[in-house]
Amino acid sequence: MATPKSKQKNPQPLYCNNDHYFMALDTYYQHTRHQETLAKWIEEEFESYVVKVLSEKFGDKLDDQPLRVLGVGSSEGNLETLQLEKLKTKFSRISTTIIEPNTKLSKYQExxxxxxxxxxxxxxxxxxxxxxxxxxxMEAGQKYHFITIVHAMYYLGEVEETVQTFYELLEPGGMIFMVIQADYYGISLLWKTFPQLAVEQQTPATTTEPQKIKTNCLITSTDVKSVLSKYQMAYTQSSYTVSSDLTTCFTQDEMTPVTKLLLDFITMTVDFLESVSDETVNQVMDLIKRNTRVKKGDQGGDKYYFDNKGDILVISK
Ligand SMILES: C[S@@+](CC[C@H](N)C(=O)[O-])C[C@H]1O[C@@H](n2cnc3c(N)ncnc32)[C@H](O)[C@@H]1O
Known part of the structure; x- marks a missing residue:
């Protein structure tokens, strides 16, 4: 049988198409309530893991100097704002440096x-x-008391070098808050099984030159933790789980547009179903199905949930 014309196209990595990347990411965040889940963690745990410790270390030592915060890959700033509000309860002055290459920065500014x-x-x-x-x-010798990196480690280059750079940028007594994909679970299990979907792609478009550093979605908390252990950097770990409802992938001929975008995000591929070979689609869908949690829905039929896990590392210097 001749391959349909659409299947002859080269699949486009999600990161090469900025608009589609953010459409799929936003759909995934909204559908899985990802941001609400992390916001809840920040609401309930950030005070004891971060604010209390920083306040004990620096509370009476800053005089009239501000607490210096660095946000990396901040996007629209929703999660960072929650962290800053918590820090603000103990530090009257904060100076926060925000690094975001995408135009999403203007939403944060607004x-x-x-x-x-x-x-x-x-x-x-x-x-x-x-x-x-x-x-x-940046100015040589510049240091920060708190650095926050939420799901941005995949774009920053080689892990060991990046973790060391963050650690060097930290004041002694300072802390890093890092959220990153957990290993061999949900999305990372899929990416590790089909690395051609997730590795060595261009970073999202930046305002300046095209980036030489490649995105690597295969970076997980395991890679970061092995660097932390190697250099005896102290850290704590918490985890959170979010679920994608992929029921229409397995129960209906036509998937909903939302499910298609979820698949694009999960597979890191623009128009995954149309642009990848039938063989790969079948293998990927098979892996997803084998790793879904099946639950009876309110209306009777089975619901298929694909769970994903993130790790929250709080690193101290
Ligand atoms: C998955 S999003 C996470 C956004 C935000 N931290 C959140 O959790 O809502 C990753 C962000 O990292 C940004 N990013 C990509 N490459 C980057 C780089 N080389 N340096 C800094 N940020 C980068 C992207 O533009 C994007 O906003």
Whole structure:
């Protein structure tokens, strides 16, 4: 049988198509309630894991200097704002440096403008560039008390070098809050089984030159933890799980547009179903199906949930 025309196209990695990447990412975040899940963790745990410790270390030592915060891959800033609000309960002055190469930065700036009357005592320093560009151009000796990196480690280059750079940028007594994909679970299990889908892709478009650093979705918390152990950097670990409802993949001839976008995100491929060979689609869908949690739905039929796990590493210097 002749291969359909659409199957002859080269699959496009999600990261090469900025608009489709953010459409799929936003769909995944909304559908799985990913941001709400992390927001809940920040609401309930951030105080004891981070704020209390930083306050004991620096609370009475800053004089009239601000607490210096660095956000990397901040996007629209929703999760960072929650962290800053928590830090603000103990530190009257905060100076936060935001690094985000994408145009999403303007949404963060707009949110800060709108909230300006509520956010007193926080100074924002914006960098519409990559972390790699920032490091190359930053003032020598600049240090931060707190660094936050939520699901951005995949774009920053070689893990050991990146973790060491973050550690060097940290004041003694400072902390890093890192959220990253857990190993061999859900999405990372899929990516590790089909590495051609997830590795060595271009980073999202930046404002300046095309990036030489490649995205590597195969980076997980295991890679970071092995660097932390190697250099005896202290850390704590928590985890969270989110679920994608992929029922229409297995029970209906036509998938919903939302399910298609979820699949694009999970497989890191633009129009996964149309652009990848039938053989790969079948293998990927088979792996997903074998790793779904099946539950009886309210209306009777089976529901298929594909769970994914993230790790929250809090690193201390
Ligand atoms: C998966 S999103 C996470 C966004 C945000 N931290 C959150 O959790 O909502 C990854 C972010 O990293 C940004 N990013 C990509 N490459 C980067 C780089 N080289 N340096 C800094 N940020 C980068 C992307 O533009 C994107 O906003």
């Amino acid at each position: 949110m800060v403008r709108q909230k300006s009357s509520d956010i007193t005592g926080i100074e924002y320093i914006w960098h519409n560039q990559t972390f790699q560009e920032f490091v190359t151009s």
